[in-house]
Each structure stands twice: as C-alpha cells, then as structure tokens.
Amino acid sequence: MSTSTQVTGVDVAEAASTPPVPLAARTRGLRKLYGRTVAVDHVDLDVPEGAVLGMLGPNGSGKTTTIRMLLGLVRPTAGQVSLLGHPVPEQAGHALPDVGALVEGPGFHPFLSGRENLLRMAAAEPRLATSDIAGAVADALERVGLADAANRRYRGYSLGMKQRLGLAGALLVPRRMVVLDEPTNGLDPAGTREVRAIIAELHAAGVTVLVSSHLLAEVEATCTHVAVLQAGSVVAQGELAELLESGSPALLVSTPDGTAAMEALRSKRIPSRLTPGGVRVDLTATTPPEVVAALVHAGVDVHEARRDRTGLEDLFARLTQEPQGEVRS
Numbered sequence: 001m002s003t004s005t006q007v008t009g010v011d012v013a014e015a016a017s018t019p020p021v022p023l024a025a026r027t028r029g030l031r032k033l034y035g036r037t038v039a040v041d042h043v044d045l046d047v048p049e050g051a052v053l054g055m056l057g058p059n060g061s062g063k064t065t066t067i068r069m070l071l072g073l074v075r076p077t078a079g080q081v082s083l084l085g086h087p088v089p090e091q092a093g094h095a096l097p098d099v100g101a102l103v104e105g106p107g108f109h110p111f112l113s114g115r116e117n118l119l120r121m122a123a124a125e126p127r128l129a130t131s132d133i134a135g136a137v138a139d140a141l142e143r144v145g146l147a148d149a150a151n152r153r154y155r156g157y158s159l160g161m162k163q164r165l166g167l168a169g170a171l172l173v174p175r176r177m178v179v180l181d182e183p184t185n186g187l188d189p190a191g192t193r194e195v196r197a198i199i200a201e202l203h204a205a206g207v208t209v210l211v212s213s214h215l216l217a218e219v220e221a222t223c224t225h226v227a228v229l230q231a232g233s234v235v236a237q238g239e240l241a242e243l244l245e246s247g248s249p250a251l252l253v254s255t256p257d258g259t260a261a262m263e264a265l266r267s268k269r270i271p272s273r274l275t276p277g278g279v280r281v282d283l284t285a286t287t288p289p290e291v292v293a294a295l296v297h298a299g300v301d302v303h304e305a306r307r308d309r310t311g312l313e314d315l316f317a318r319l320t321q322e323p324q325g326e327v328r329s
C-alpha cells in the first residue's frame with residue numbers, strides 16, 4: 001500500500017499517476033474551537049483502507065478531539081469528515097456499526113460487572129442478533145484477557161482492566177475499522193503486548209485501525225502509517241517507512257577504514273561523517289549505489305551498507321521540537 005507522504009508540506013511520494021488508495025477515513029480542513037482554545041486546526045487526515053495508522057502527538061496536541069470528530073461524538077467548528085464513505089456527523093449512523101471504538105470514558109456502569117456492561121453494550125449493536133449476544137460477549141472478554149474477571153464489578157477494575165473492557169467493546173462484532181484512543185494507557189507490559197497482538201490480528205484480517213498514542217516506540221512497533229500532530233495540526237503523515245527515510249536520508253556504511261572512506265567520498269563531493277563502525281553518508285544529493293561504487297572504486301572495504309532509519313523518535317523530536325524519548329506536554 002502506498003500513499004502520499006508529507007513532512008511539513010514536502011511531498012515525497014511517487015508520481016501523481018499512482019492510483020489513489022481508497023480511504024477508510026478522511027478529514028479536510030477540520031477545526032475545533034473550545035472557547036478560545038484551538039484544539040484542532042486545518043487537519044487533513046487520510047486513513048488508508050487496511051492501514052494501521054498511528055496518530056502520534058504530545059499531550060494536548062488534538063488526538064482525542066480529532067478522533068471524537070471522526071466518530072461523530074464532537075461536532076467540528078469547521079471542515080469535513082468522511083468515515084467509511086459517509087459524511088460525519090450527518091450520516092454517522094451508516095458508518096458507525098462497522099466501526100469499533102475505544103475512546104476515553106466509554107460510560108461503563110460502575111456497579112455492573114464487566115460482563116453485564118458488555119451485554120448492555122452488545123444489546124445496542126445493530127449487527128448482533130439477540131441469540132448471539134452472550135457468545136459475542138464471552139469471546140470479546142476472552143480475547144482481551146478479562147474472562148477471569150468478567151463477573152467482578154467495573155468499579156473495582158484497575159485502569160488496565162477498564163482499558164481491556166473498552167477494547168472488548170470495540171471488538172464485539174467484526175468491524176471494518178477500529179479506532180483506539182491510547183489503548184495501552186494503564187496497561188502493564190503483558191497487556192501492552194496483548195494489545196499489539198490484537199492490532200496485528202485486526203490488520204491481518206484487513207481491518208483498518210486508527211490508534212492514538214504518545215508512545216513513539218508503540219507506533220513504530222504496530223503501525224504501517226503515521227500522522228504526527230502538534231498543537232492541533234498534522235505536521236507529517238504517510239507511510240511509516242517512507243517517513244522514517246524522509247526524516248534523515250542517510251546511508252550507514254560499515255567499514256574498517258572510515259578515514260579512507262571519508263576521503264573517497266569527499267573527492268566526489270558527497271558529505272559524510274565518521275561513526276564508530278564506519279561512516280554515515282548524506283543521501284540528500286546522491287544515491288546508495290553511487291556511494292557504494294565510489295567507495296569500492298577507491299579500494300575501501302564495504303562490509304555493510306544500510307539506510308539510516310533514524311527512528312520515529314528523532315523525526316518526531318525534530319518535527320515537534322520535543323526532547324527525545326517519551327513525549328510529554
């Protein structure tokens with residue numbers, strides 16, 4: 001799957017002749033004001049069908065507000081939303097039965113058990129026959145690892161268990177799209193791995209997944225696509241692999257003779273710098289084959305040459321000017 005990849009307005013995608021990828025969700029000019037607070041501004045988000053798109057941004061960057069507008073839970077101040085081909089909020093009722101969602105505050109009843117809460121939720125699912133409800137609830141509880149705690153009251157659940165129950169609600173029936181707002185919030189490492197596995201299963205089944213996170217490693221591990229939000233705006237979006245490369249076009253060359261490599265490249269006017277295992281070559285004005293050819297012709301041993309995939313962390317830090325690591329407001 002290939003879509004346009006943009007980093008602060010620079011299109012690095014293939015030629016315009018590439019057929020457009022069908023979109024599961026699309027926003028144009030999306031804007032939301034809360035009083036004088038601009039929560040979301042000019043958001044043009046493309047969620048390709050079948051993608052796992054990670055919406056990444058620091059606290060308060062507008063992820064939840066964007067998700068809420070996509071799901072018709074919040075009315076935009078301006079702009080358009082299309083969800084599975086239907087305009088939202090106008091025709092949200094046509095799209096939402098095919099969309100499972102885990103959003104903040106799913107409104108579970110504190111004095112009912114996890115199972116009872118899900119049974120109530122399942123009763124409102126238009127795609128679920130009454131006779132199938134109990135089985136669907138049991139399956140969903142099993143899938144999120146809550147079967148043993150299913151009969152305990154919701155109010156006694158830990159944050160992680162509440163998250164799992166919300167996730168179970170999103171998975172009650174087969175969906176075309178699943179939207180998860182910070183799904184690993186409050187989960188322990190085992191729970192985080194389980195959520196990743198569920199996302200991978202959904203992806204393998206062709207379900208489109210939109211997942212928000214402020215954890216860079218999580219997005220890097222689970223997503224095919226990414227949209228980076230900062231202060232209510234999308235500052236980069238596209239395929240994860242393309243974004244990583246566009247972030248830092250460089251080649252890492254392993255060689256026992258870094259100094260000779262630097263000299264060979266300098267004579268070809270190719271910028272590079274020494275690294276512990278060799279050289280890092282700037283690919284802004286050249287290509288990997290040209291770099292390798294220059295080195296080999298100069299008699300430099302090339303043990304390995306690979307693209308420097310800087311990691312989303314670097315890209316994200318550059319785009320949002322946040323310190324590296326987990327992003328916090």
Ligand SMILES: Nc1ncnc2c1ncn2[C@@H]1O[C@H](COP(=O)(O)OP(=O)(O)OP(=O)(O)O)[C@@H](O)[C@H]1O
Pocket residue numbers: 034037038039040057058059060061062063064065066214
């Ligand atoms: N109901 C509301 N009323 C007033 N301001 C709001 C409301 N919801 C969000 N905001 C503001 O809009 C901005 C974006 O918030 P939002 O929750 O969408 O960000 P976020 O990226 O999801 O953050 P987090 O990672 O902390 O959940 C913030 O400045 C927030 O304070």
